[in-house]
Amino acid sequence: MKWFSPADVARVAVFAALIAVLGLVPGVSLFGGLVPVTAQTLGVMLAGLILGSRRGALAVLVLLALVAVGLPLLAGGRGGLGVFTQPSAGFLIGWLPGAFVTGWIAERGGRSPSMVRLLVACLVGGMGVIYLCGIPVYAIFGDLTLGGAALFTLTFVPGDLAKAVLASWIARGVQRAYPGAIPTVHKRPRSGEEG
């Protein structure tokens, strides 16, 4: 397992923790608190952009596993198995392929991924893929048509668009300041390690 070196274990663990901490940042509430917009999906997008596909998805998986065993690490102090039996569970599960796809697109940008690529990665992975997982589950749980469920999730779109722009902007800033934050740069085997 070359991609799962001690450095990767550390990065994945710290990023899972970072997504949890971003849930504590007080979010903006749209429509009188009906739709909580938190920084947590921002963390999911950043995990993809900075760790890449497999590590980003693994960080999300670790977070979800800890939530499932009962730690209240989701925004608003939610946690426990209950979050996986709710109508919104599909969105939560969608974080996994979402982070993966975000990372997959970002990785293909080579050693200096452009701002446009990072933004597209967030829009496709962090929004498209997550909605694709979330809306059908919403429809099944709520006994709604797909269109009805999609209409219901329309309330998330403005916040998520803002987060996609913010995430790619933040990732660009981080990658300028710390070149090791670019997935393809980090992947290169360091001297002393055999390939």
Next chain:
Amino acid sequence: MNALTGAYVPGDSFLHRMPTGAKLAVLAVCCTGLILLPSVWAMAGAAVVVVLLYAVARVGAAAAWAQVRPVLWFVAALFVIQLVLAGPSAAVLVTSRIVLAVALAGLVTLTTRTSAMMATLERALRPARRVGLDPFRLSLLLSLTIRSIPVIAALATRVREAQRARGVEWSMRAFAVPLVVGALRHADALGEALSARGLDD
């Protein structure tokens, strides 16, 4: 912040003493069963069973309410939509199904120690060895994450204070860039430390 203790309520009911794996299996069966329940009366019966289970577990009303509360706004909105689209009995059926599933899952969380859940999770991860993932590294990953949460939370507080000192407290970017760079620095130092302690073989 009680983030690291979980929602466990101590007790010695049969639910507390039941093995974790068995509890999870029963939960899966019950949640499937709820989807198959045909009528409002059957659902009312299920609701009585769930309330009785909570009473037997003696977790207290406040803990029970805290489990169900997060879904209530959604359930209320859904109830109205279903009432208009499909009539009262469908509305009751769909919404009570959601509340009961969440309540049951919450009951498992309330009566199971986080450490017992972690042990079950690690046992369940054992077959991951076949696809090349070392179970020891996976369980190390879980504990490292738990340990990293207070570290990153402290880092976030420090960055926020620095931001306030610079007078840019409203810029999300001025907060997030130093936070993520700081987290990466910490992670990479942690990775070096793990290598130095021989995790690399």
